[in-house]
Structure formats: C-alpha cells, structure tokens
Amino acid sequence: MHIIIIGNGISGSTAARHIRKLSDHKITMISSETEYPFSRTALMYIYMGHMKYDHTKLYEDWFWQKNNIETVNSHVDHINTDQSKIQLSDGTLMEYDKLVIATGSKSNKFGWPGQNLNGVQGLYNIQDLKMMEAASRKGIRRAVIVGGGLIGIEMAEMFHSRQIPVTMLVREDSFWNIVLPQNESQMINRHILANGIDLRLEEELLEIKGKDGSVSSIVCKNSTEEIHCEFVGLTVGVSPNIDFVKSSDILTNKGVLVNSNLQTSVPNVYAIGDCAELSSPKEGRRNIEAVWYTGRMMGEAVANIICNSSESYDQGIWFNSAKFFDIEYQVYGQISVVLPEGIGTLYWEHPSENKAIRINYEMASKSVIGFNLMGIRYRHTVCEKWLTENTHIETVLENLSLANFDPEFFNEYEQSLMDKYNAINRKNLTLKSKRKLRLVENFLQSDLND
Numbered sequence: 001m002h003i004i005i006i007g008n009g010i011s012g013s014t015a016a017r018h019i020r021k022l023s024d025h026k027i028t029m030i031s032s033e034t035e036y037p038f039s040r041t042a043l044m045y046i047y048m049g050h051m052k053y054d055h056t057k058l059y060e061d062w063f064w065q066k067n068n069i070e071t072v073n074s075h076v077d078h079i080n081t082d083q084s085k086i087q088l089s090d091g092t093l094m095e096y097d098k099l100v101i102a103t104g105s106k107s108n109k110f111g112w113p114g115q116n117l118n119g120v121q122g123l124y125n126i127q128d129l130k131m132m133e134a135a136s137r138k139g140i141r142r143a144v145i146v147g148g149g150l151i152g153i154e155m156a157e158m159f160h161s162r163q164i165p166v167t168m169l170v171r172e173d174s175f176w177n178i179v180l181p182q183n184e185s186q187m188i189n190r191h192i193l194a195n196g197i198d199l200r201l202e203e204e205l206l207e208i209k210g211k212d213g214s215v216s217s218i219v220c221k222n223s224t225e226e227i228h229c230e231f232v233g234l235t236v237g238v239s240p241n242i243d244f245v246k247s248s249d250i251l252t253n254k255g256v257l258v259n260s261n262l263q264t265s266v267p268n269v270y271a272i273g274d275c276a277e278l279s280s281p282k283e284g285r286r287n288i289e290a291v292w293y294t295g296r297m298m299g300e301a302v303a304n305i306i307c308n309s310s311e312s313y314d315q316g317i318w319f320n321s322a323k324f325f326d327i328e329y330q331v332y333g334q335i336s337v338v339l340p341e342g343i344g345t346l347y348w349e350h351p352s353e354n355k356a357i358r359i360n361y362e363m364a365s366k367s368v369i370g371f372n373l374m375g376i377r378y379r380h381t382v383c384e385k386w387l388t389e390n391t392h393i394e395t396v397l398e399n400l401s402l403a404n405f406d407p408e409f410f411n412e413y414e415q416s417l418m419d420k421y422n423a424i425n426r427k428n429l430t431l432k433s434k435r436k437l438r439l440v441e442n443f444l445q446s447d448l449n450d
C-alpha cells in the first residue's frame with residue numbers, strides 16, 4: 001500500500017512516524033516548505049539568534065531515509081480522487097492508496113489597502129522568516145503589528161530583541177481577551193508595556209500607505225493617526241491552507257471536513273492538523289483546533305486508523321501552551337473568558353511577579369474542569385489525569401504539589417488557593433503533609449506508568 005502525506009509539519013510527520021511503527025507500507029511525505037520537518041513554534045528563536053534552523057529540525061536528516069519514509073520537496077497542485085492521483089507543480093503524477101492531507105494554515109489578510117506592499121507580511125513559514133530577516137537588514141525604524149494573538153506577541157518579542165521599536169494594534173480592550181480571562185489578559189497587557197511595546201488597545205488598521213512599492217506608514221482606524229513604519233506584521237489569525245483541495249471532489253468548509261475517523265468525504269482520503277475541520281467536535285470544543293499538540297494527536301490517531309482501522313480520533317483534554325515574552329502560559333481543560341453559571345473559580349496571582357494560577361470547577365459536583373497557568377508550569381500527565389477522572393477540587397488542592405515541577409517552592413500559593421477555597425466553602429482543609437504527598441505521588445506515578 002502506498003500512503004502519501006501532503007505536508008510535513010507536526011501532524012504529517014507524526015503520521016509518517018507512526019504509520020512506519022505500525023506497518024511496512026510505502027510512505028511518501030511531501031512539503032513545498034522544507035524537505036525535512038522542523039518546529040514551527042521555534043521560528044522566533046532563529047530570528048532572535050537563540051537557535052540555528054538546523055536545531056529546529058524534529059529529527060536528524062538521516063532519520064527519514066533510515067525509516068524508509070520518502071521525503072519530497074515540492075508543491076501539490078491538484079488531487080484527482082477518481083484516479084487516486086496527486087499532481088506536483090512540475091507535472092509529476094503520483095498514485096496513492098491512502099492520502100493524508102496535512103497542509104496546515106496560512107496567515108489571514110482581510111483586504112486592507114496596501115496589504116501587498118513590500119514589508120507587509122504575516123509570520124507562518126520559513127519563507128516569512130526569511131522575508132522578515134531581509135526587511136530587518138534593510139532597516140526598520142518602527143514595526144507595526146496588527147492583531148493581538150499568539151503570533152503577534154511573538155513578532156513583537158522578535159523585533160524587541162533587536163531593539164526595533166514596535167507599535168501593536170489590538171482591536172479588543174485587553175490583550176487576547178477572547179481567550180484569556182480578565183486578570184490574566186491584564187497581566188499580559190502590563191507585561192507588553194513593561195517591555196517597551198507601544199500597545200494600542202481598541203485600535204485597528206484602516207490602511208497601509210506605501211512609497212516605491214514598500215510600506216511607509218499605516219493609518220489607524222479609530223484615532224485616524226498615521227504611524228510611520230517600514231514593516232507591518234499582519235497577525236490577525238490563520239485559516240486552513242486548502243485552496244488546492246477546493247478543485248477536487250473532497251468536501252471543504254473552512255477546513256477539509258472530516259468525521260471522527262479523520263476521513264474526508266472521499267474514501268481513502270484523510271485530513272489532520274490545522275487544515276482539518278471536524279464535522280462533529282466534542283461538546284465545548286472547536287471544529288478546527290490549530291495548535292501543535294492537536295496536530296500531534298491527530299497524526300498519531302490517523303496512523304492507527306489507517307493501519308489498525310479500529311480506533312477513532314478522540315479530542316482528549318484541551319491543552320495549549322505558549323509564551324508571552326517571559327511569561328509561560330499553559331491551559332488544560334475548560335477555561336472560559338466569562339465564568340458560566342454553575343462554575344466556580346479559584347484564582348491566585350503573585351503580588352509582585354508575573355505568576356498566576358486559576359482552577360475552575362463545577363460547583364455542584366466539585367469536579368475540576370480546567371487549569372490556567374501563567375508563569376508556572378504544571379505536569380501534563382497529572383492535569384490530564386485529574387481532568388479525565390473528574391477529580392474533586394479538594395483532592396486536587398490537597399495534592400497540588402504533585403502537579404508542580406518544584407513542589408517546595410510553591411507552598412506559598414498552594415496555601416493561598418486552599419485558603420480561598422476554605423473561605424468560599426466554609427471548610428478547614430489543609431495541604432497534605434510531605435510524607436502523605438510522597439505516598440500519593442508514588443501511587444500516581446505507578447498509575448501513570450501503567
């Protein structure tokens with residue numbers, strides 16, 4: 001059987017690795033971006049000089065050949081599902097038995113005047129990074145970044161690392177407050193400002209002006225102020241990169257539509273990662289989850305589906321992680337911007353440092369439903385276990401140290417969260433003693449190892 005995977009990002013490359021683990025099928029992995037998979041989330045560190053491109057590769061180059069996974073650096077222009085063939089940009093036709101579409105996302109552009117001038121771009125792929133480098137070498141006296149999301153703040157940090165002044169236009173009245181609860185969002189506002197970024201909240205882009213084909217300024221929509229700049233970063237979200245799929249018989253909406261087996265409307269054709277849109281997602285989850293962790297899970301799932309034809313894709317517990325300048329961010333489970341009825345929240349914020357913990361739980365059953373962490377990291381396996389098992393909030397609080405990477409250090413906030421819970425619920429719970437904790441830890445560890 002010949003399996004062709006279009007895309008070598010985290011989803012496509014994970015699918016290839018796992019198909020190889022499970023079978024001897026012929027595997028071809030095609031990408032127009034790079035010959036070998038690399039970590040997209042590390043793009044910023046190349047610009048900032050912390051890493052070379054080679055360090056971002058997921059595996060050494062020999063890995064793919066050794067595992068008999070053919071890599072092709074080319075663009076797929078067309079899919080012919082009647083003949084089970086794909087066509088590369090040089091006209092080459094390749095026949096597949098199973099096809100996996102893993103083509104990721106592309107940066108959004110909303111038709112602003114001037115959006116195609118030189119020096120105006122998003123940040124998604126290695127080519128974007130090269131363009132950013134070239135623009136920086138030419139000289140940027142000010143960069144304007146449009147959009148307050150994860151990629152926008154990364155771009156701000158990248159320019160900041162080279163002392164290039166940055167203005168950031170954010171439509172909302174607080175950074176990423178369509179995802180972050182108010183306290184956390186405001187912490188990030190303060191942090192952006194503390195890093196010297198000219199953050200303009202409730203501001204949007206009206207137009208981009210140019211001179212000799214390159215950007216020279218932008219005009220703000222609300223203040224009508226004109227800001228001179230040599231670079232405009234368009235970081236207003238991403239959408240599935242599936243234009244070439246639209247000329248085929250495969251059904252698409254925003255993304256390539258798939259069922260819970262990650263199968264498209266056409267037999268033997270699957271879609272995974274950022275470009276896949278689940279027709280029936282789990283309750284409370286999105287149809288398209290364009291994050292690294294989801295891509296990896298889907299890659300593994302599609303390998304099992306193709307090779308074992310038994311398992312379906314389970315969205316599992318929602319997880320995302322990112323970095324806002326120095327503040328690490330992790331979310332597990334359900335954390336909503338506005339607290340739904342029947343959901344309680346415990347929030348602790350460090351009085352002087354950028355650290356915060358939020359734990360949400362159902363008030364009736366007292367089961368934990370979500371963790372939101374700023375400046376503190378929790379162990380994935382522990383949080384996932386607590387959430388999957390609907391663990392009682394009191395059990396979680398008593399054993400919170402199990403989730404910490406450094407239990408000794410965090411006694412301060414654990415007690416504070418416990419005090420808050422006791423005050424709300426008129427209880428008198430205490431943190432588990434270190435000896436008891438160690439017993440639970442041993443038990444949990446053996447359970448996790450099973």
Ligand SMILES: Cc1cc2nc3c(=O)[nH]c(=O)nc-3n(C[C@H](O)[C@H](O)[C@H](O)COP(=O)(O)OP(=O)(O)OC[C@H]3O[C@@H](n4cnc5c(N)ncnc54)[C@H](O)[C@@H]3O)c2cc1C
Nearest residue numbers: 007009010011031032033075076103104273274290291292
């Ligand atoms: C700057 C940046 C920072 C990010 N930071 C985080 C983070 O901190 N945490 C997080 O969870 N997520 C982050 N993300 C999102 C995460 O990187 C993506 O969700 C993930 O990489 C998507 O993986 P994928 O395999 O679905 O697609 P991709 O990684 O996009 O891979 C798809 C590949 O397919 C290729 N391709 C597309 N069409 C064709 C075609 N027709 N023919 C041949 N090849 C084609 C593309 O060129 C690309 O190489 C970040 C994204 C960016 C851009």
